[in-house]
Amino acid sequence: MNHTLRRLFWRIHFWAGLISAPIVVFAALTGLLYALSPQIEARLYADLDQVTVPANGTAPKPLDQQVAAATADHPHEALRYVVPAHTATDSTQVYLQAAHAHHQTKGEHDHGLPTGSIVYVNPYTAQVLGQLPELQRFKTWSKKLHSSALQGDGWRWLIELGASWMLVLFATGLALWWPKPQAQGGPGWRAFWPRRGVSKRLTWRDLHASIAIALGLVTFTVLVTGLTWAQHSGDNFRAAQQALGQGTPKAPQGLRSQPLAGSSPLSWQEIHDRVRAQSPDIALQLTPPNGVDGLWRAENFDRSQPGKRFASLVDAYSGQTLFRSGWDQLPALSKATAVGIPFHRGEFGWWNQVLLILTALAAVFSVVSGLMMWWHRRPRGGLAAPQVNRQTLRQLPPRTWWWLLPLAGALSLALPVFGWSLALFTGIEGLRLWRAS
Known part of the structure; x- marks a missing residue:
């Protein structure tokens, strides 16, 4: 040189x-905390995340009953989405938002910091195990500490x-x-x-x-x-992805559920079963429709298996999948991002x-x-x-x-x-x- x-x-x-x-x-130090979060959370929240499988072979209660138990226990909070129990020992997680905060922010965050809470339900008994503010989960807290020093966006x-x-x-x-x-x-x-x-x-x-x-x-x-x-470079990156045709596929505008004459919307359990039958074997996140003609949104909650990544929109009355995007539909750059980000978070083991x-x-x-x-x-x-x-x-x-x-x-x-x-x-x-x- x-x-x-x-x-x-x-x-x-x-x-x-x-x-x-x-x-x-x-x-580096806050990232170190975040990298250790799986082991730390396993010790802190075992009584909320895990349940005992009944010895008599009792089947889980319908998902509607589990969601109803969570919302009845917290009537002043609005329902955001649900993560049904995936394995036999998992609890069902119901994510809520204070009704006034949900109305004011039109979203799940306030200046980049989660303001909602998680209700944990035993799927076999539909009994509430407990509630935890989302920001108090160690993984969420350490993530926000690492990205914004807990000061928001x-x-x-x-x-x-x-x-x-x-x-x-x-x-x-x-x-x-x-x-x-x-x-x-x-x-x-x-x-x-x-x-x-x-x-x-x-x-x-x-x-x-x-x-x-x-x-x-x-x-x-x-x-x-x-x-x-990141906030600014990330916006530029996503804009470049879209310009190059490498962005994540998006649903067409104007998709709506079609109410059927004399019929009622499908239940949580019916939607879950239909999505489960069409989706990879991975933990799901179900978001209910917003309004009479709104759509159910289903996607993978677990981000550690990029090959099983998916997102779909489902008609609330017929259960028909109106839009679906999975790993095979992702362009090369989006696939690289889908692998790189979980690696950054230490989610591959x-x-x-x-x-x-x-x-x-x-x-x-x-x-x-x-x-x-x-x-x-x-x-x-x-x-x-x-x-x-x-x-x-x-x-x-x-x-x-x-x-x-x-x-x-x-x-x-x-x-x-x-x-x-x-x-x-x-x-x-x-x-x-x-x-x-």
Whole structure:
């Protein structure tokens, strides 16, 4: 790499570290909590999530009876959707929303934080096991802590800022580390192993690079998948999906249930049985119709099996499926997202959790080791920031600007929070160079 470009990358790497380090530590530690949520929830909510199967072979009560028990126990809350018991030991989960909140927000969230509750019902007895505010479920709480510091959608930009600059940090760090081949006098593959018997700063640098690169692919996947559902970059990603014809298939406009003369709507149990017969073997989420001509919506509640993903709209009177979309109907980019997001959440089992835990610990170590590298090289009383002046910029080959500026512009458009912060960073650097001249 050109020496001048290396110095520019070093300064960008330094700035990216200053911007993202505290956010990275926060995101890594809260992500670590979220990755452990299956084991934590299994201990906290076993009495709500699981039931004992009757020894006498008693069949579950009709789903209508289970839903009625939940709504009767909480008459001042509006019904949102139901997750029927999937396995023999599962409870039925009925999701409710305070009636006034449902009317005011026209949705299940208030500024990005769940305000509803979950009622747990024993499917064999139709007795209510208990109720829990949705935000008090550890998985939901840790997810919102990780994505918005429990401050709602207004703070989601903060994690987006850290993830954006973490990509820059990773790319510039990789470029700075990239070793020369042994044939050209460089370390070659030996650069992957930390050196012994060198200065403390070099030891920290080797560890900093080796651990980051060892988990680089997982780190990159986590960053990219996180940005695809972030607030601003996620909107851009979904717009690009639609423009490329890679978005999730959507139902045609104007679909309605057709009330039949002299007939009444189908029951919860009848809808459940029809959907169950046509759907993959996975936990369902059933949302009742909104109004007389509304449609039932059925989809997979379990997100850990992308191949069984589906969504369907069902006529409330005839039970006819008016729209259905499954894994086979998803375009390639949507399939990649459907796999990447559950991976980001650690939903593919223990191996996925282990990878995420190691990646979170590696991210924290990168911040600590970067701080130690700076500490060992800093001059007394100085900041020790890599210096770049106007002469340095003039020495950059013209071809460098031909790819560097378009790349920065493209990233700024795709990641708006990064673009705003890059404009601020560039302005500060420009002011510094102007004062120095």
